[in-house]
Amino acid sequence: MEASNFIPHDWREWRRLRALDLKQQGGRQRVIAEALDASEETISRWLARARHGGREALRSHPAPGHPSKLSGVQKRLIPEFLWHGQEAYGFRGQVWTRARIALVIEEEFGVRYHKAHVGRLLSELGWTPQVPIRRAIQRDEEAIRRWRDESWPALRRRARRERRVPVLVDEAGFYLLPGLVRTYAPEGLTPVLREKVTRDHLSVMGGLTPTGKVYTLVRQESLNGLHSVEFLIHLLRVAGERLLVIGDGSPIHRRAAVKDFVSGTGGRVWLEALPGYAPDLNPWDEGGWHHLKNVEMRNLVCRDLEELHEQFHLAVGRLRQKSHLVRAFFAQAGLEIGGT
Numbered sequence: 001m002e003a004s005n006f007i008p009h010d011w012r013e014w015r016r017l018r019a020l021d022l023k024q025q026g027g028r029q030r031v032i033a034e035a036l037d038a039s040e041e042t043i044s045r046w047l048a049r050a051r052h053g054g055r056e057a058l059r060s061h062p063a064p065g066h067p068s069k070l071s072g073v074q075k076r077l078i079p080e081f082l083w084h085g086q087e088a089y090g091f092r093g094q095v096w097t098r099a100r101i102a103l104v105i106e107e108e109f110g111v112r113y114h115k116a117h118v119g120r121l122l123s124e125l126g127w128t129p130q131v132p133i134r135r136a137i138q139r140d141e142e143a144i145r146r147w148r149d150e151s152w153p154a155l156r157r158r159a160r161r162e163r164r165v166p167v168l169v170d171e172a173g174f175y176l177l178p179g180l181v182r183t184y185a186p187e188g189l190t191p192v193l194r195e196k197v198t199r200d201h202l203s204v205m206g207g208l209t210p211t212g213k214v215y216t217l218v219r220q221e222s223l224n225g226l227h228s229v230e231f232l233i234h235l236l237r238v239a240g241e242r243l244l245v246i247g248d249g250s251p252i253h254r255r256a257a258v259k260d261f262v263s264g265t266g267g268r269v270w271l272e273a274l275p276g277y278a279p280d281l282n283p284w285d286e287g288g289w290h291h292l293k294n295v296e297m298r299n300l301v302c303r304d305l306e307e308l309h310e311q312f313h314l315a316v317g318r319l320r321q322k323s324h325l326v327r328a329f330f331a332q333a334g335l336e337i338g339g340t
Helices: 011-024 029-036 040-053 072-083 098-109 115-124 141-161 225-238 256-263 284-296 305-320 323-332
Strands: 165-175 201-208 214-219 243-247 269-273
Touching: 011 029, 011 040, 029 040, 029 323, 072 098, 072 115, 098 115, 141 165, 141 243, 165 284, 201 225, 201 284, 201 305, 201 323, 214 225, 214 305, 225 243, 225 256, 256 269, 284 305, 284 323, 305 323
Parallel strands: 165 243, 243 269
Antiparallel strands: 165 201, 201 214
């Protein structure tokens, strides 16, 4: 059967089939495991099943039990109904709860489900509870699409012709207040992190390359145009003698000092701006910064900025050992890096 004719029945089946597709495209098992949030052993087991039984061996085979109130076709229609939005069913606010979805199922199919079962049903369909991502109303989605699909590939081609190193830059603040993530503890004994309540923070400018390199500049003060120049000098020294530097439209990248410096490099530095209101195009935004704050430095309490500075550099050092993750940040932003 053609691969395109396979319609996954649940998210687990989709992961198995996706792993096979990525392997057939030449992906390495470690990268596939990272992308699908699975262990390398699990990926190996799935691929072995596919070698012996083909794609069909990766399909889900539900265990027999009490017949479902909804047919498979009806279940697969549920996401289509939900994509019409909450207001289409008379609900206020862009929130889908299990109770609301139960009412949608009853309205569309005349079948009543308890909200607990709706949760299991949604899991089968690959729907999970998620916190929405904020997006500015001023975004030009078409311009962002064109930049991702057309401008970025053209920039990469030009960078290769001119022997430039592409560097995606961004800025972030790292505070003494820790980024909190879930941790195990005895029931009823919630862990307490003793933190110093302060707005003191490190200002960080970072650069990522499609090959997985990570560069940073850290200061205990707000960044300005002179810091942008300092970072460009640093990049010329350690990243490459000819650069394509891509960032947002922050004023610190547009100061007269920055323009004067770039014009004085004889073309060695070429600056390019991302479309407005599009932080998701930058692999730092939802990739690099998130990983440093919520993975490498999760639940970390520092006594002062000096200790925070030290821990930040240790975290960056660990990230530099995971170039495959940096490449995954580009993929997460929808930026192809093949052939870079």
